[in-house]
Amino acid sequence: MERSSSNPLGASLARLQQSAGISGTQPAKCPDHGDYIATVLREGQLSGCPECSRQAQAVAEAMERDEQQRQAVSARLERQLGQALIPLRFKTKTFENYRAATDGQRVALAAARRYAADFPANAAAARCLMLLGHVGNGKTHLAAAIANVVMVEHRRNVLYTTVSRVCQQVKASYGKEAQQSEREAIEVFRTPDLLILDEVGASYGTDFERMVMFEVINARYEEMKPTLVISNLFAEALAGALGDRTVDRLREGGGVVVVFDWQSARRGVA
Template sequence: MAPTGFNSILERTQRLAGIVGQEQATCDRHGAYEAQVFRDERRSGCPACAEEAREKREAEEWAAQRRQGAVAKLERRLGSAMIPPRFTGKTFESYRADFPEQKKALASCRRYAEQFAENAQDGRCMLLLGKTGTGKTHLAAAVAQHVIRDHGATAIYTTVSRICQHIKGSFGSDASYTEVQAIELFAQADLLVIDEVGASRDNDFERMSIFEVVNKRYEEMKPTVLVSNLSAAKFEASVGDRTADRLREGGGFVLLFEWESARRGAA
């Protein structure tokens, strides 16, 4: 039995809340309960139903917070992919494929992205080679973003020039990182996209740099996508036999973009 003083405080609290009495009520789901009667003749609902509603609301709020956290995490991963702003919105759906060759390239890149788990397991690489303005970087960026969004993997987009600059940055006596660490930076991501292969005039250093990065990823069974405006024969001559052999191993394949530039058509 509650003390008299406690009952007095409880009664005052109920009056302030507008509660004037109590009566028996029945919930279709939880059975009998004691409802509180208010001055405006409203009755309180089933406390068990109210508790279930509260738990559901809290679960929905928690799920929303988790979704927001997942979106923020995805945005951080997309940001760390270093895809240029011009290509961050490029998707498979936005790639214009009017001709059979374009449709084949689109389907092949989409399949490579959708089957990334198997490609990653085999270390399978892909080469996008051919004429300028044919959408090679568009599709490479779409592959990288699909891999990040749909597979929860990490991806990095870079160019041969950036790789060479980063490696050269380790040569000075005051460098803050070593050449090994420079190469390791490009070996960490689950997928690496290297664009503008063969565009540099410093071909010997470019060839060495590409080999070091590709070989490191080859040893760790990590796939690499290379993009170049060169033909297949010129590409192999540019990167060298050792690099080409590693790119082919594991079922690596080549897509040739031999139609005319879309940029020229737009102009």
């Protein structure tokens, strides 16, 4: 019986190449990568350099990864902005829309900008910031502007809260049906890279408030994490409201104090 000399695999490959418009191969030269074997396509066209194709594919994949990372960062920032709990009135407050018409306002704005710009160094030193003085002069505005820079530019997390909310959360841990312990309640405020405490001394320091503020600020002090304090009190009165031990921890490491001692500008700022 005569043995067939045909190659079924080769014939199938030839038919596949023909259906794909491939008529064969021939030597070719890439100006960047040298010689290669090119596939001859329809109308005599040659396939491109495989190394060029590989590099183009690598660039495309890198661009896709960068875009995925950008979207992930954007989503994380959106979550952080929501989790920061900055009041709606202050979410759009920036350094650019802070009204600095007087020398005092310009000094306060410059100090806030500097603290935000240098936040990595301030965080490493656990350097706190205290915005103290008259009501209605934009202390919370500047704190919100700092928070936005810290989150967006430095990729750190921020939590804004008031002393009354902190005290309420800690007090809620004392009940029989409490869902967390006092230690767990304090932990919520120890964790953020920057904690903004507003309305400090608003009730002029009850014993309970002094105890809670010391526990929160001391926990952050021990973990080398900075705290931003906003108060309508000046330095001496703040020490009376919080206690010397707490204020000492805020001042340690070069804590910055910005005094707002001019008349309220609230009527001039929308």
